[in-house]
Amino acid sequence: MVTFFVVACLLSLCSFALTDECRSGFLKDMDFPGTDLTFLYSPSVEHCQKLCTQHPSCLFFTFIRPDWTKDDRNFQCFLKATPSGEPASQTPLPGVTSGFSLKACNQDIQSCFPEVFENVDFFGADYRTLFTATSEECQRTCTQDPACQFFTLLNENFAGTNVRFKCHLKFSWNIPTIPVIERNTGLVSGFSQKRQVTQFDAACQSKFLLNTDIPGSDLLSLKAVSAQHCQVLCSAHPQCTYFSFVSDDFKCFLKNNPNEMVTEAKDGITSGMPARYCQFENFEKLTYEEVDFKGSDIRFELTDDADACQRKCTETPVCQFYTYINENFSDQAFWRHCFLKSAITIPVPPKVSKLDNAVSGFTLRDCGTTVS
Numbered sequence: 340m341v342t343f344f345v346v347a348c349l350l351s352l353c354s355f356a357l358t359d360e361c362r363s364g365f366l367k368d369m370d371f372p373g374t375d376l377t378f379l380y381s382p383s384v385e386h387c388q389k390l391c392t393q394h395p396s397c398l399f400f401t402f403i404r405p406d407w408t409k410d411d412r413n414f415q416c417f418l419k420a421t422p423s424g425e426p427a428s429q430t431p432l433p434g435v436t437s438g439f440s441l442k443a444c445n446q447d448i449q450s451c452f453p454e455v456f457e458n459v460d461f462f463g464a465d466y467r468t469l470f471t472a473t474s475e476e477c478q479r480t481c482t483q484d485p486a487c488q489f490f491t492l493l494n495e496n497f498a499g500t501n502v503r504f505k506c507h508l509k510f511s512w513n514i515p516t517i518p519v520i521e522r523n524t525g526l527v528s529g530f531s532q533k534r535q536v537t538q539f540d541a542a543c544q545s546k547f548l549l550n551t552d553i554p555g556s557d558l559l560s561l562k563a564v565s566a567q568h569c570q571v572l573c574s575a576h577p578q579c580t581y582f583s584f585v586s587d588d589f590k591c592f593l594k595n596n597p598n599e600m601v602t603e604a605k606d607g608i609t610s611g612m613p614a615r616y617c618q619f620e621n622f623e624k625l626t627y628e629e630v631d632f633k634g635s636d637i638r639f640e641l642t643d644d645a646d647a648c649q650r651k652c653t654e655t656p657v658c659q660f661y662t663y664i665n666e667n668f669s670d671q672a673f674w675r676h677c678f679l680k681s682a683i684t685i686p687v688p689p690k691v692s693k694l695d696n697a698v699s700g701f702t703l704r705d706c707g708t709t710v711s
Protein backbone atom coordinates (compact mmCIF):
# COMPACT_ATOMS: atom_id res chain seq x y z
CA MET A 340 0.00 0.00 0.00
CA VAL A 341 2.76 2.40 1.00
CA THR A 342 4.77 1.49 -2.10
CA PHE A 343 1.74 2.06 -4.31
CA PHE A 344 1.24 5.53 -2.80
CA VAL A 345 4.87 6.50 -3.41
CA VAL A 346 4.74 5.30 -7.01
CA ALA A 347 1.51 7.25 -7.62
CA CYS A 348 3.19 10.34 -6.15
CA LEU A 349 6.21 9.97 -8.39
CA LEU A 350 3.95 9.53 -11.39
CA SER A 351 1.97 12.67 -10.61
CA LEU A 352 5.21 14.63 -10.17
CA CYS A 353 6.34 13.18 -13.44
CA SER A 354 3.19 14.26 -15.28
CA PHE A 355 3.53 17.74 -13.75
CA ALA A 356 7.07 17.97 -15.14
CA LEU A 357 5.81 16.89 -18.56
CA THR A 358 3.15 19.63 -18.74
CA ASP A 359 5.91 22.14 -17.98
CA GLU A 360 7.27 21.86 -21.50
CA CYS A 361 6.87 24.62 -24.11
CA ARG A 362 4.28 23.62 -26.72
CA SER A 363 3.84 26.51 -29.15
CA GLY A 364 2.24 24.71 -32.11
CA PHE A 365 -1.44 24.67 -33.09
CA LEU A 366 -3.81 21.72 -33.58
CA LYS A 367 -6.01 22.62 -36.54
CA ASP A 368 -9.56 21.18 -36.62
CA MET A 369 -9.09 19.78 -33.11
CA ASP A 370 -11.31 20.59 -30.11
CA PHE A 371 -10.35 20.39 -26.45
CA PRO A 372 -13.95 20.01 -25.20
CA GLY A 373 -15.07 21.23 -21.75
CA THR A 374 -13.01 22.47 -18.77
CA ASP A 375 -13.59 26.15 -19.72
CA LEU A 376 -12.41 28.90 -17.39
CA THR A 377 -13.99 31.65 -19.49
CA PHE A 378 -14.07 32.87 -23.07
CA LEU A 379 -12.83 36.09 -24.63
CA TYR A 380 -13.13 37.34 -28.20
CA SER A 381 -10.11 37.13 -30.43
CA PRO A 382 -9.55 37.69 -34.17
CA SER A 383 -6.88 34.99 -34.63
CA VAL A 384 -5.49 31.84 -33.08
CA GLU A 385 -2.13 33.56 -32.42
CA HIS A 386 -3.90 36.29 -30.43
CA CYS A 387 -6.03 33.69 -28.61
CA GLN A 388 -2.86 31.83 -27.59
CA LYS A 389 -1.40 35.01 -26.07
CA LEU A 390 -4.65 35.64 -24.18
CA CYS A 391 -4.30 32.14 -22.72
CA THR A 392 -0.65 32.80 -21.88
CA GLN A 393 -1.45 36.03 -20.00
CA HIS A 394 -4.53 34.66 -18.24
CA PRO A 395 -3.24 33.52 -14.82
CA SER A 396 -4.70 30.00 -14.87
CA CYS A 397 -5.24 29.18 -18.56
CA LEU A 398 -3.21 26.15 -19.71
CA PHE A 399 -4.75 25.43 -23.12
CA PHE A 400 -7.45 26.83 -25.39
CA THR A 401 -9.83 26.22 -28.28
CA PHE A 402 -10.46 29.01 -30.81
CA ILE A 403 -13.52 29.09 -33.09
CA ARG A 404 -12.15 30.24 -36.43
CA PRO A 405 -13.80 32.69 -38.89
CA ASP A 406 -14.52 29.78 -41.28
CA TRP A 407 -16.63 27.94 -38.66
CA THR A 408 -20.20 27.73 -40.07
CA LYS A 409 -22.31 25.76 -37.54
CA ASP A 410 -23.39 28.88 -35.60
CA ASP A 411 -22.23 32.46 -35.06
CA ARG A 412 -19.71 31.76 -32.28
CA ASN A 413 -16.84 32.72 -34.60
CA PHE A 414 -13.90 34.45 -32.89
CA GLN A 415 -14.63 33.02 -29.43
CA CYS A 416 -11.44 32.02 -27.65
CA PHE A 417 -12.15 29.46 -24.90
CA LEU A 418 -9.57 29.51 -22.11
CA LYS A 419 -9.23 26.15 -20.38
CA ALA A 420 -7.42 24.29 -17.62
CA THR A 421 -7.33 20.94 -15.86
CA PRO A 422 -5.41 19.98 -12.68
CA SER A 423 -3.08 17.77 -14.76
CA GLY A 424 -2.45 20.48 -17.38
CA GLU A 425 -3.58 18.10 -20.11
CA PRO A 426 -6.87 18.47 -22.04
CA ALA A 427 -9.50 16.05 -20.72
CA SER A 428 -9.99 14.85 -24.29
CA GLN A 429 -9.13 15.80 -27.88
CA THR A 430 -11.84 15.54 -30.53
CA PRO A 431 -11.54 16.33 -34.25
CA LEU A 432 -13.82 19.29 -35.11
CA PRO A 433 -13.59 21.27 -38.37
CA GLY A 434 -13.51 25.08 -37.90
CA VAL A 435 -11.70 25.22 -34.54
CA THR A 436 -8.03 25.32 -33.62
CA SER A 437 -6.60 24.36 -30.23
CA GLY A 438 -3.25 24.83 -28.54
CA PHE A 439 -1.40 25.44 -25.30
CA SER A 440 -0.43 28.42 -23.14
CA LEU A 441 3.12 29.73 -23.70
CA LYS A 442 3.70 30.21 -19.94
CA ALA A 443 6.26 27.40 -19.89
CA CYS A 444 8.15 28.86 -22.86
CA ASN A 445 9.64 31.50 -20.56
CA GLN A 446 9.71 34.19 -23.22
CA ASP A 447 8.46 37.76 -23.21
CA ILE A 448 4.98 38.21 -24.60
CA GLN A 449 5.29 40.51 -27.60
CA SER A 450 2.20 42.64 -27.96
CA CYS A 451 2.57 42.94 -31.72
CA PHE A 452 -0.28 41.89 -34.01
CA PRO A 453 0.44 43.34 -37.48
CA GLU A 454 -2.36 41.42 -39.26
CA VAL A 455 -5.32 43.49 -40.51
CA PHE A 456 -8.70 41.74 -40.55
CA GLU A 457 -11.07 42.38 -43.50
CA ASN A 458 -14.84 42.18 -42.96
CA VAL A 459 -14.31 42.00 -39.20
CA ASP A 460 -15.62 44.42 -36.54
CA PHE A 461 -13.87 44.98 -33.21
CA PHE A 462 -17.09 46.09 -31.53
CA GLY A 463 -17.14 48.54 -28.58
CA ALA A 464 -14.46 50.27 -26.46
CA ASP A 465 -14.47 53.40 -28.67
CA TYR A 466 -12.99 56.57 -27.26
CA ARG A 467 -12.47 58.69 -30.41
CA THR A 468 -13.56 58.65 -34.03
CA LEU A 469 -12.24 60.43 -37.10
CA PHE A 470 -12.36 59.99 -40.87
CA THR A 471 -9.46 58.41 -42.71
CA ALA A 472 -9.19 57.51 -46.42
CA THR A 473 -7.48 54.14 -45.87
CA SER A 474 -7.12 51.48 -43.18
CA GLU A 475 -3.35 52.19 -43.17
CA GLU A 476 -4.05 55.79 -42.13
CA CYS A 477 -6.49 54.61 -39.43
CA GLN A 478 -3.88 52.13 -38.13
CA ARG A 479 -1.14 54.79 -38.22
CA THR A 480 -3.33 57.14 -36.18
CA CYS A 481 -3.93 54.34 -33.70
CA THR A 482 -0.21 53.57 -33.46
CA GLN A 483 0.63 57.25 -32.78
CA ASP A 484 -1.93 57.56 -29.97
CA PRO A 485 -0.62 55.90 -26.77
CA ALA A 486 -4.19 55.12 -25.63
CA CYS A 487 -5.20 53.31 -28.82
CA GLN A 488 -4.94 49.50 -28.68
CA PHE A 489 -7.07 48.57 -31.70
CA PHE A 490 -9.30 50.11 -34.36
CA THR A 491 -12.13 49.49 -36.83
CA LEU A 492 -12.48 51.37 -40.12
CA LEU A 493 -15.66 51.28 -42.19
CA ASN A 494 -14.44 51.35 -45.80
CA GLU A 495 -15.77 52.98 -49.00
CA ASN A 496 -18.23 50.10 -49.68
CA PHE A 497 -19.83 50.08 -46.21
CA ALA A 498 -23.67 49.89 -46.29
CA GLY A 499 -24.21 53.03 -44.17
CA THR A 500 -23.08 55.75 -46.58
CA ASN A 501 -22.74 58.48 -43.91
CA VAL A 502 -20.18 56.53 -41.90
CA ARG A 503 -17.96 55.37 -44.75
CA PHE A 504 -14.25 56.07 -44.00
CA LYS A 505 -15.04 56.39 -40.28
CA CYS A 506 -12.08 55.26 -38.18
CA HIS A 507 -12.87 54.16 -34.61
CA LEU A 508 -9.99 54.26 -32.11
CA LYS A 509 -10.43 51.83 -29.23
CA PHE A 510 -9.00 51.25 -25.76
CA SER A 511 -8.26 48.29 -23.49
CA TRP A 512 -5.88 48.17 -20.49
CA ASN A 513 -2.26 47.77 -21.56
CA ILE A 514 -1.01 47.98 -18.00
CA PRO A 515 -2.00 45.29 -15.49
CA THR A 516 -5.10 45.95 -13.40
CA ILE A 517 -5.39 44.11 -10.08
CA PRO A 518 -8.93 42.78 -9.45
CA VAL A 519 -8.73 42.61 -5.62
CA ILE A 520 -6.49 44.56 -3.21
CA GLU A 521 -6.94 44.01 0.55
CA ARG A 522 -5.09 44.75 3.78
CA ASN A 523 -3.69 41.63 5.48
CA THR A 524 -1.04 41.19 8.20
CA GLY A 525 2.11 39.38 7.06
CA LEU A 526 1.62 39.96 3.33
CA VAL A 527 3.87 42.03 1.08
CA SER A 528 2.92 42.84 -2.49
CA GLY A 529 4.59 44.55 -5.42
CA PHE A 530 5.24 44.63 -9.13
CA SER A 531 7.61 43.05 -11.61
CA GLN A 532 10.65 45.29 -12.20
CA LYS A 533 10.73 44.61 -15.95
CA ARG A 534 11.17 48.00 -17.50
CA GLN A 535 8.19 48.97 -19.62
CA VAL A 536 9.20 50.24 -23.03
CA THR A 537 8.40 53.92 -23.12
CA GLN A 538 8.98 56.71 -25.59
CA PHE A 539 8.99 59.35 -22.83
CA ASP A 540 12.05 60.78 -21.07
CA ALA A 541 10.45 63.30 -18.72
CA ALA A 542 9.55 62.05 -15.25
CA CYS A 543 5.87 62.45 -14.34
CA GLN A 544 5.05 64.96 -11.64
CA SER A 545 2.76 63.61 -8.96
CA LYS A 546 0.95 66.59 -7.54
CA PHE A 547 -1.99 65.41 -5.47
CA LEU A 548 -4.92 67.15 -3.83
CA LEU A 549 -4.73 65.69 -0.30
CA ASN A 550 -7.88 65.11 1.76
CA THR A 551 -9.92 66.18 -1.24
CA ASP A 552 -12.75 64.42 -3.04
CA ILE A 553 -14.08 65.17 -6.52
CA PRO A 554 -17.64 63.82 -6.24
CA GLY A 555 -19.57 62.55 -9.28
CA SER A 556 -18.64 62.21 -12.98
CA ASP A 557 -17.57 58.57 -12.40
CA LEU A 558 -16.23 56.83 -15.47
CA LEU A 559 -15.30 53.58 -13.75
CA SER A 560 -13.98 52.35 -10.42
CA LEU A 561 -11.17 49.86 -9.97
CA LYS A 562 -8.51 48.95 -7.40
CA ALA A 563 -5.21 50.76 -6.87
CA VAL A 564 -2.58 50.27 -4.18
CA SER A 565 -1.79 54.00 -3.81
CA ALA A 566 -2.81 57.42 -5.07
CA GLN A 567 0.08 57.29 -7.51
CA HIS A 568 -1.05 53.91 -8.84
CA CYS A 569 -4.53 55.41 -9.30
CA GLN A 570 -2.95 58.30 -11.19
CA VAL A 571 -1.12 55.82 -13.45
CA LEU A 572 -4.44 54.11 -14.26
CA CYS A 573 -6.12 57.46 -14.93
CA SER A 574 -3.23 58.48 -17.18
CA ALA A 575 -3.54 55.27 -19.24
CA HIS A 576 -7.28 55.72 -19.82
CA PRO A 577 -8.06 58.13 -22.68
CA GLN A 578 -11.30 59.37 -21.10
CA CYS A 579 -10.03 59.96 -17.55
CA THR A 580 -9.94 63.69 -16.77
CA TYR A 581 -9.20 63.32 -13.02
CA PHE A 582 -9.45 60.75 -10.23
CA SER A 583 -10.22 60.25 -6.54
CA PHE A 584 -8.51 57.54 -4.47
CA VAL A 585 -9.94 56.17 -1.20
CA SER A 586 -7.00 54.73 0.75
CA ASP A 587 -9.17 52.78 3.25
CA ASP A 588 -10.41 50.25 0.71
CA PHE A 589 -7.99 50.91 -2.19
CA LYS A 590 -10.77 52.26 -4.44
CA CYS A 591 -9.66 54.27 -7.44
CA PHE A 592 -12.43 56.27 -9.12
CA LEU A 593 -11.63 57.41 -12.64
CA LYS A 594 -13.74 60.37 -13.64
CA ASN A 595 -14.74 62.07 -16.84
CA ASN A 596 -15.78 65.69 -17.01
CA PRO A 597 -13.70 67.86 -19.34
CA ASN A 598 -15.71 70.98 -18.48
CA GLU A 599 -15.27 71.50 -14.75
CA MET A 600 -13.66 70.03 -11.65
CA VAL A 601 -15.51 70.64 -8.38
CA THR A 602 -13.55 69.61 -5.29
CA GLU A 603 -14.67 69.08 -1.70
CA ALA A 604 -12.65 68.55 1.51
CA LYS A 605 -12.81 64.94 2.70
CA ASP A 606 -10.43 63.01 4.99
CA GLY A 607 -8.82 59.86 3.56
CA ILE A 608 -9.42 60.74 -0.07
CA THR A 609 -6.67 61.85 -2.44
CA SER A 610 -7.51 63.32 -5.82
CA GLY A 611 -5.47 64.34 -8.79
CA MET A 612 -5.11 64.68 -12.52
CA PRO A 613 -3.53 62.41 -15.12
CA ALA A 614 0.09 62.88 -16.22
CA ARG A 615 0.48 61.79 -19.82
CA TYR A 616 3.52 61.72 -22.13
CA CYS A 617 5.90 61.18 -19.21
CA GLN A 618 7.51 58.28 -17.33
CA PHE A 619 6.17 57.14 -13.92
CA GLU A 620 9.10 56.31 -11.67
CA ASN A 621 8.16 55.10 -8.21
CA PHE A 622 5.03 53.09 -7.93
CA GLU A 623 6.35 49.88 -9.50
CA LYS A 624 9.61 50.00 -7.53
CA LEU A 625 7.95 50.23 -4.11
CA THR A 626 6.86 47.25 -2.06
CA TYR A 627 3.53 47.44 -0.25
CA GLU A 628 3.53 46.00 3.29
CA GLU A 629 0.41 44.41 4.80
CA VAL A 630 -1.20 44.38 1.35
CA ASP A 631 -2.63 41.41 -0.55
CA PHE A 632 -2.92 41.49 -4.36
CA LYS A 633 -5.50 38.74 -3.99
CA GLY A 634 -6.08 36.11 -6.70
CA SER A 635 -4.71 36.18 -10.28
CA ASP A 636 -2.18 33.49 -9.28
CA ILE A 637 -0.10 31.74 -11.92
CA ARG A 638 1.64 29.57 -9.27
CA PHE A 639 3.65 29.90 -6.07
CA GLU A 640 7.29 29.26 -5.26
CA LEU A 641 9.08 29.30 -1.88
CA THR A 642 11.51 32.21 -1.36
CA ASP A 643 13.46 33.51 1.65
CA ASP A 644 12.03 37.01 1.66
CA ALA A 645 9.90 39.53 -0.25
CA ASP A 646 12.91 40.84 -2.21
CA ALA A 647 13.63 37.35 -3.53
CA CYS A 648 9.94 37.05 -4.45
CA GLN A 649 10.14 40.34 -6.38
CA ARG A 650 13.23 39.07 -8.24
CA LYS A 651 11.45 35.79 -9.01
CA CYS A 652 8.52 37.75 -10.46
CA THR A 653 10.82 39.98 -12.51
CA GLU A 654 12.66 37.04 -14.05
CA THR A 655 9.40 35.20 -14.88
CA PRO A 656 8.17 36.76 -18.16
CA VAL A 657 4.42 36.30 -17.55
CA CYS A 658 4.58 37.57 -13.91
CA GLN A 659 3.38 41.17 -13.54
CA PHE A 660 2.78 41.43 -9.79
CA TYR A 661 3.26 39.26 -6.71
CA THR A 662 2.30 38.71 -3.09
CA TYR A 663 4.77 37.29 -0.53
CA ILE A 664 3.72 35.76 2.82
CA ASN A 665 6.11 36.33 5.76
CA GLU A 666 6.32 35.08 9.37
CA ASN A 667 3.77 37.60 10.60
CA PHE A 668 0.97 35.80 8.72
CA SER A 669 -1.41 33.85 10.98
CA ASP A 670 -1.14 30.47 9.21
CA GLN A 671 2.41 29.09 9.35
CA ALA A 672 1.67 26.67 6.47
CA PHE A 673 1.82 29.64 4.06
CA TRP A 674 5.03 31.27 5.29
CA ARG A 675 7.64 31.88 2.55
CA HIS A 676 5.05 31.43 -0.21
CA CYS A 677 5.71 33.74 -3.14
CA PHE A 678 2.65 33.98 -5.37
CA LEU A 679 3.39 35.02 -8.97
CA LYS A 680 0.48 36.79 -10.65
CA SER A 681 -0.57 38.02 -14.05
CA ALA A 682 -3.24 39.96 -15.92
CA ILE A 683 -4.10 40.37 -19.59
CA THR A 684 -2.36 43.45 -21.03
CA ILE A 685 -2.38 42.63 -24.75
CA PRO A 686 -5.18 44.44 -26.65
CA VAL A 687 -8.48 42.64 -26.11
CA PRO A 688 -11.57 43.79 -28.05
CA PRO A 689 -14.81 43.38 -26.01
CA LYS A 690 -16.40 41.69 -29.02
CA VAL A 691 -15.23 40.48 -32.44
CA SER A 692 -17.75 39.71 -35.17
CA LYS A 693 -18.18 39.55 -38.94
CA LEU A 694 -19.20 42.83 -40.60
CA ASP A 695 -19.08 43.45 -44.34
CA ASN A 696 -16.67 46.22 -45.36
CA ALA A 697 -15.27 46.79 -41.89
CA VAL A 698 -11.49 46.54 -41.45
CA SER A 699 -10.02 45.99 -37.99
CA GLY A 700 -6.56 45.71 -36.53
CA PHE A 701 -4.19 46.60 -33.71
CA THR A 702 -1.72 49.33 -32.83
CA LEU A 703 1.78 48.70 -34.21
CA ARG A 704 3.38 50.51 -31.23
CA ASP A 705 4.96 47.37 -29.80
CA CYS A 706 6.11 45.95 -33.12
CA GLY A 707 9.84 46.03 -33.76
CA THR A 708 10.73 47.02 -30.20
CA THR A 709 12.38 44.56 -27.86
CA VAL A 710 11.35 44.23 -24.23
CA SER A 711 14.27 43.62 -21.88
Ligand SMILES: *[C@@H]1O[C@H](CO)[C@@H](O)[C@H](O)[C@H]1NC(C)=O
Nearest residue numbers: 525527628644665666667668
Ligand atom coordinates in the same frame (compact mmCIF):
# COMPACT_ATOMS: atom_id res chain seq x y z
C1 LIG B 1 6.69 41.28 11.73
O1 LIG B 1 6.07 42.31 12.51
C2 LIG B 1 6.98 43.02 13.36
C3 LIG B 1 6.15 43.98 14.20
O2 LIG B 1 5.24 44.70 13.43
C4 LIG B 1 8.01 43.74 12.49
O3 LIG B 1 8.93 44.45 13.31
C5 LIG B 1 8.76 42.70 11.65
O4 LIG B 1 9.64 43.37 10.77
C6 LIG B 1 7.77 41.87 10.84
N1 LIG B 1 8.48 40.78 10.16
C7 LIG B 1 8.60 40.75 8.84
C8 LIG B 1 9.32 39.56 8.28
O5 LIG B 1 8.15 41.62 8.10
